[in-house]
Amino acid sequence: MRRSSDLSPEIAEEAAWWRDAVFYQVYVRSFADSNGDGVGDLEGIRSRLGYLELLGVDALWLTPFYRSPMADHGYDVADPRDVDPLFGDLAAFDRLVADAHEHNIRVTVDLVPNHSSDLHEWFQEALHAGPGSMERARYVFREGRGFDGSQPPNNWTSVFGGPAWTRVPDGQWYLHLFAPEQPDLNWEHPEVRADLEQTLRFWLDRGVDGFRIDVAHGMAKPEGLPDMDIRPQAPGVLSDDVHDPRFDNDGVHEIHRMIRKVLDGYPGTMAVGEIWVKDDERFAAYVRPDELHLGFNFRLVQAGFDADAVRSAIEHSLAAVAPTGTPATWTLSNHDVVRHVTRYGGGAPGEQRARAMTLVELALPGVIYLYNGEELGLPNVELPDWALQDPTWERSGHTERGRDGCRVPIPWEGTSPPFGFSTAVNTWLPQPNEWDHLTAEAQLEDPGSMLSLYREALEHRKSNAGFAGEELEWYGAPAGCFAFRRKGGGLICALNTSGASVPLPPGKVLLSSGPMDGDQLPPDTAVWLV
Incomplete structure (x- = not known):
């Protein structure tokens, strides 16, 4: 248990550990299975801590492992202060935290407050309590529209497809911005706030180092629940902006201030929010000094493999946090989006571009979030219809395949499924046979592998003085290319997304994402120079 009164100023100063940390997202279902049921679990993660230490990450982010009927694979939480038996128990969680700390790896966990x-x-x-009850007031229940109340209270749609309202037998409707099995809580209700504070303290007292806050731009709902503009959303991304009344309402900031107040009583802990807003000023509001420590900015995820688009994403991400002095966060993939090897074209070109973007990302000042399996170069998997489990598949009437393709279990070793992920023949999502060359075992001793590139890059990032400083200086560069230098450290990173080799900036090559062309930088390649 960690209280501010227990720690010396010197130890409390370590609260800044997260400012340049490399986090590794563990999608718990898909990382490692210890008991042979085909589903990853907490003991499985614990068994792979040596690998994570070897990779060179500073902290883990664990997706929800709480008690849940698994309608949305754990993001539908039935008890936020217990472990679902599918993943283990509280004792297993305590062992994982203790062992991770022994490996100098911090542990952060998902929080689902919306x-x-x-x-x-x-x-x-x-x-059971019915309309007008205190019990019902913890959620967002409303009367329907129309003379008989048979129409939903407004036109809001669910992120997963279909209406955001479901009618109950007594005639009222309840709001669910996601699946019907995920009713939205009413954050105006004092018991909702008190319960979240209890959950925060429960896990902090067990030694967790922080939280990732799911849908951190949600929770607060606008007065009167006005209709939304119905506009198409970007495929594969939960894209919301300031005009969408379902998200980013000003009342959410009071909730984050409450969360921050709790965390401030536990020095060395932090919170990062999932924030899908497009406006830099709106984003900055979430990382004010009395709110979240960090915010996920997804501009890099949304940028294609194009130097101008990537540079714009970098500049916007840095500008969004500059007024608050908060570090930027960088990520290329997570459990909600198509893996970047596939986004960048798939196959050999996608892998080559992914290697290049890895060096761009790891050269940037701030905080890195890796997604399990990206260090192995895993692509999205085209799963058969029968295997799909994401609620989006059903909610969209089988028109949107959902996110299962980026959640296929990790291949660890061997030449055929389940590749050491489990002793079960059938894993919760099937692995493709052709992943035999992508296993961690196959890549560990191969200096040219994606895994070796990540390990070497992370080691440089941690130990090389060139990575100092929080500002970038941009060089002039040919069309389809860019180069920047870390002010304060001097590291230069250059990227070529054009179709021809270009001259290198001056400097000595520290690391390249692929073979060099003499003193030229080939297409689809990035390089570090000092």
């Missing part, structure tokens, strides 16, 4: 499971005891009480 909604609960429909099997949460509160929602079951709300259904």
Whole structure:
């Protein structure tokens, strides 16, 4: 247990550990299975801590492992202060945290404050208590529109497809911005706030080092719940902006201030928010000194493999946090988006471009979030219809395949599925046979592998003085290329997304994403120089 009164000023100063940390997202279901049921679990993660230490990461982000009926693979939480038996128990969690700390790896966990499971005891009480009850007031229930109330209260749609409202037998409707099994909580209700504070303290007292806050731009709802503009969303990305009344309402900042107040009582802890907003000023509001420590900025995810688009994403991400002095965060993939090897074209070109973008990302000042398997160069998997489990598949009437393709279990060793992920023949999502060359085992001793590139790059990032400083200086560069220098450290990173080799900036090559062409930088390649 970590309280501010327990720590000396010197130890408390270590609270800044997260400012340049490399986090590694563990999608718990897909990382490592210890008990042979085909689903990853907490003991499986613990068994692979040596690998994570070898990779060179500073902290983990664990996706939800709480009690859940798994309608959205754990993001529908029935009890936020217990471990689902599918993943282990509280004792297994405590062992994982203790062992991770022994490996000098911090542990952060997902927090899901926007909604609960429909099997949460509160929602079951709300259904039984009826309209106008205190129990129902913990959620967003409304009367329907139309003379008989048979129309939803407004036109909001679910992120997963279909309407954002479901009618209950007594005639009222409840709001769910995601699946019907994920009713939205009413954050105006004092018990909702008190319960989250209890959850925060529960895990902080068990030694967690921080939280990733799911849908951190959600929670607060606008007065009167006005209709939304119905506009298409970018495929594969939960894209929201300031004009969408479902998200980014000003009341959300009071919630983050409450979260920050709790965390400030536990020095050395932090919170990062999932923030899908497009406006830099709106984004900056989430990382004010009394709110979140960090915010996920997804501009790099949304940029294609194009030097101008990537540079714009970098400049916007840095500008968004400059007023607050908060570090930028950088990520190329996560459990909600198509893996970047596939986004960049797939196959050999996609892998080559992914290697280049890895060096760009790791050259940037701030915080890095890696997604499990990206260090192995895993692509998205085209799964058969029968294997799909993401609620988007059903909610969209089988028109959107959902996110399962980026969640296929990790291949660790061997030449055929399940590649050491499990002793079960059938894993919760099937692995492709052709992943035999992508296993961690196959890549560890191969100096040209994606895994070796990540290990070497992370080691340089941690130990080379060229990575100092929080500002960038941009060089002039040919069309389709860019080069920047880390002010304060001097590292130069150059990227070529054009179709021809270009001259290198001056300097000695420290690391390149692929073979060099003499003193020229080939297409689809990035390089570090000092």
